[in-house]
Amino acid sequence: MFELNSLKVAFADLDEAVVRNIISDFIRNDPSEYEAKKAVEACQQGMADIGRRYDQGEYFLGDLINAGDLLAASIALLKPVLGSGRSGEAxxxxxxxxxxxxxxxxxxxxxxxxxxxxxxxxxxxxxxxxxxxxxxxxxxxxxxxxxxxxxxxxxxxxxxxxxxxxxxxxxxxxxxxxxxxxxxxxxxxxxxxxxxxxxxxxxxxxxxxxxxxxxxxxxxxxxx
Missing domain, CATH: 3.40.50.280 (Cobalamin-binding domain)
Incomplete structure (x- = not known):
């Protein structure tokens, strides 16, 4: 069973390898578009945690930049599941x-x-x-x-x-x-x-x- 909280925690910890592994395993299980959106939300929640840690002095500017790159990479992995419409169709x-x-x-x-x-x-x-x-x-x-x-x-x-x-x-x-x-x-x-x-x-x-x-x-x- 795909654990959204595990993805959120790994993302908040900036553990790129774990995040990629979780998402790759998730995709192999043929998820629905709804489930893929939930995965994106988990990543965004992790991003919010990173923002709070930055405010508390635990993370620094470089970490925020890395978090942004990780979020973009995560969505790129999930993109094939998030929608099948052709560009401009919607x-x-x-x-x-x-x-x-x-x-x-x-x-x-x-x-x-x-x-x-x-x-x-x-x-x-x-x-x-x-x-x-x-x-x-x-x-x-x-x-x-x-x-x-x-x-x-x-x-x-x-x-x-x-x-x-x-x-x-x-x-x-x-x-x-x-x-x-x-x-x-x-x-x-x-x-x-x-x-x-x-x-x-x-x-x-x-x-x-x-x-x-x-x-x-x-x-x-x-x-x-």
Whole structure:
């Protein structure tokens, strides 16, 4: 029986060999997509433990970087089980870390999950100003690759409190450019709350990559 807690503990201990062995054994047992998502959640819980240990001085910056690499590698292993949709089949997501923030772990995890779920993801990178989001949204709307029956999704990521204003500026820029009604906006990151989401003007918020993917799928299914 696959033990999610064992995966969580191994991940929190940054034991890469054990994490890879657990996931490899898990995949050999032909798991369902639901079970694979639970495995991702276990890794994310381990990541949260690493964050707490960092705050307590047990881990250092290099450990956080290694944890991000391990999370990306774990999801890459699980990716074949997480979804079978072809790229772009589910919809299109324009994703980026907003201006003033260079963190990308959460963004990259969400990207992996979304691509596994059949979304085409345009990753803008880190520290992206509103203008970059506007430019790519316009390009996708004008492109033949855009399916007008499905909402174009804009994903904004940020882990610093100061980036909430950058997110608000991005949404306001979409409004000023006449694009806001043509997209659904999801904001992701630890500073997000329901109140902050309303202030930013986003349609939804989350601090979980798996939950973010679920929200995007619901948006797409409502328009399919």
């Amino acid at each position: 919809g299109t997501i324009i994703l980026g870390t907003v201006s003033g923030d260079i963190h990308d772990i959460g963004k990259n995890v969400f990207k992996e999950l979304a691509e596994a779920g059949g979304f085409q993801v345009w990753d803008l990178g880190i520290d992206q100003p509103p203008g970059k989001f506007i430019k790519v949204v316009n390009e996708r709307i004008e492109s033949d690759l855009t399916d007008n029956k499905k909402p174009l999704i804009v994903g904004m990521s940020g882990v610093l409190t100061l980036t909430l204003e950058a997110m608000k500026n991005t949404v306001e820029s979409l409004e000023e450019a006449g694009l806001r009604k043509q997209v659904k906006v999801i904001a992701g990151g630890t500073p997000l709350t329901a109140k902050a989401c309303r202030w930013i003007g986003a349609d939804a918020f989350t601090s979980s990559a798996a939950e973010g993917l679920k929200i995007c799928r619901e948006w797409v299914s409502c328009r399919s």
